[in-house]
Amino acid sequence: MLELRNISFKRGNLNIGPINFSLHPGEILTICGKNGSGKTSTLLALNREIKPESGEIAINGRCLKRLKSLEISRYTGYVQQELPEPLGLNVRDIMEINGFTRKYDYHDLYNSMEMCGVETFIDRDYSTLSGGEKRMVMISAVIYQNPEYIMLDEPSSFLDIDKINLLIKILKDLRSEGKGILLVLHDINLAYNISDSIILMKDGKIISSGTRDAAVTIKNLEAAYDAKFDSYMSPEGIRFYPLEFRETVKDIGNL
Structure with missing residues (x-):
């Protein structure tokens, strides 16, 4: 289990915390x-890029700050929102770099790329890829890394609809494999569609957390986003929308 226990820190003018939550194996938790x-x-x-001023982060009961970098890389993998632009590296290089904590296995490397639909890019210069292609390569690289817990910041950014559908399948497959x-x-x-648990944050604080149905209510959404919300039932399930889009939603319902 990955735990944040009363974590507090400051970033710019924003005071963040105290943050408390836990991520279990086989769970999708979304902030x-x-x-x-x-x-x-x-x-x-x-990801240790910001040092908490107080509190503790623990992985499987062990304090993060007492673990060596190699151990942490076996436990956690991270795909950041702003994608890196490594100069002179092809996709194979990036995959192998991400797998530095494990024994090299071309079969696993290729399967990780195939899972994300980027296997044909293996010898491409990373810098020549589109934003969405880079995103899927970085997701495949963290899958090849094979940590117990995977952190993804805005993974749907730059992705077309078909790739978002693929991303949803990937996340659900990873959950079924026991990944947190x-x-x-x-x-x-x-x-709401893909998560087991959801956290709503505002001004550095958690204002709602729990199962998706407990955390995501009209009242909680309005508090988090400073906007009036409503919902409707679609063939895929419940959908939430700001009231300023009410007429658009009515038009959709009349199609």
Whole structure:
């Protein structure tokens, strides 16, 4: 289990915390909220890019700050929101670099790429790929890394609809394999569709957390986003929307 225990820190002018939550194996947990609410900062603290001023992060009962970098890389993998631009590296290089903590296995490497639909890019220069292609390569690289817990910041960014559908399948497959998945998403409906648990953040604080049905209510959404919300039932399930889009939703319902 990955645990944040009373984590507090400051990033810029934003005081974040205390943050308390846990991610279990075989669970998809998503953090949602407005820009500047502390979502990405929380992932950066988990990835040791921000040092908490108080509290503790623990992995399987062991304090993160007492673990060596090699051990942490076996436990956690992270795909950041802003994708890196490594110079002079092809996709194979990036895959192998991500797998530095494990024994090289071309079969696993290829399967990880095939899972994300990027196996044909293996000898491509990474810098020549589109934003969506880079995103899927980085997701495949963290899958090849094979950590117990995977953190993805806005993984649907730059992705076309077919690739978002593929991403949903990948996340559900990883969950079924026992991976703990921690996401940051702007799309509350995507989060509601794929998550077991959801956290809503605002101004550096958790204002709602729990199962998706407990955390995502009209009242909680309005508090998190400072907007009036409503919902409707679609063939795929419940959908939430700001009331300013009410007429658009009515038009959709009349199609």
